[in-house]
């Protein structure tokens with residue numbers, strides 16, 4: 001017998017959970033299929049404030065507040081002796097002033113338990129292996145842990161399968177990212193030398209070389225996530241025998257700021273190596289389905305935008321799905337794909353300009369320009385749809401032009417002192 005549901009969601013990560021929570025608020029029947037058993041380790045531990053809006057609107061914030069996750073009021077970037085700290089309360093425009101830095105195993109489990117509490121039918125250890133469409137109706141084939149398969153008919157399908165990229169693979173709508181290939185290796189470390197106060201809990205990104213940086217994300221449970229990111233060739237060369245542990249150890253040794261704190265400490269789990277992580281799709285929706293979160297596009301971890309895009313798209317998709325189920329016309333191109341692309345394009349510029357070094361010029365320029373800083377801060381907080389912010393509206397030129405100006409002034413200063 002084939003089961004029936006209104007909405008089927010593939011994946012119980014933040015994107016799937018936010019979508020499910022919103023749909024349950026509208027009394028829509030939802031089945032969520034998750035191929036793993038939570039808690040499970042996944043990367044993406046530094047959130048940005050915009051996602052707090054999504055958790056609030058989906059009725060999930062109260063569940064998260066109870067968990068006592070480490071608060072993240074901003075972020076610090078380090079380049080040798082130079083330090084640039086962003087404080088989300090000092091940003092341009094409206095918006096949330098803080099968020100959390102979270103072990104995703106606990107965070108995602110909290111969200112998953114919350115959607116079950118709201119009445120979603122969440123099924124762990126059930127993997128989507130095939131989807132067939134007939135008009136807008138889909139039939140999804142599911143494989144259980146014991147190898148048995150069964151099918152579910154859905155009026156609407158949300159693919160929130162993250163790195164699983166279920167529909168992009170099945171429908172062949174995967175597309176290469178326009179960003180250069182980068183890779184990362186990370187683990188958690190028992191942070192036994194964590195300094196007292198803000199220094200101990202400060203989320204930081206230590207720039208080893210223009211395109212290479214180490215992340216340090218302290219959690220409230222005493223563990224800290226440490227990861228290295230860089231061009232794939234660079235990361236490969238950190239080890240001679242493909243040993244992720246050796247590669248991460250060599251990377252930590254390159255961080256003058258953090259080598260004493262983490263250099264000789266054991267790992268909580270074998271470091272995870274994520275190769276060429278950027279991904280894109282040729283389209284984000286079709287008849288009877290939408291892709292959300294990492295199943296659509298993943299850029300780069302440098303500005304921690306991944307979970308925010310996952311929750312923004314999950315919420316947006318759920319809202320539009322409700323309209324469609326109610327028989328209203330939905331323009332998925334304008335109201336979903338174009339909208340998401342607007343935000344993605346802003347972050348794409350910031351990621352690209354980070355790796356050219358132009359954005360780093362702005363971050364570390366002295367004396368700081370508070371006006372510029374608060375506008376960049378709003379982008380880093382995830383408010384990338386606010387066109388009143390010139391650093392959103394003119395993202396494709398403003399960073400490059402300002403960096404050019406800074407370099408010219410530097411060159412003039414250098415030549416006048418010679």
Ligand code: FAD
Pocket residue numbers: 010011012013014015016033034035036042043044045046047048126127128129160161162163164165166183184185274277292293294295298300301304305306307308310
């Ligand atoms: P996921 O969190 O990946 O969840 C998808 C779920 O779908 C998974 O639980 C998976 O098991 C399930 N699934 C997959 N296939 C199937 C299937 N066939 N059937 C059923 N279920 C399936 N983002 C940040 O915000 N902050 C960061 O600091 C950050 N750091 C990152 C560092 C690196 C190196 C990388 C590569 C990414 C980072 N990200 C970060 C991005 C972040 O990991 C993702 O953007 C985020 O997890 C996306 O959420 P999601 O819900 O779309 O997918």
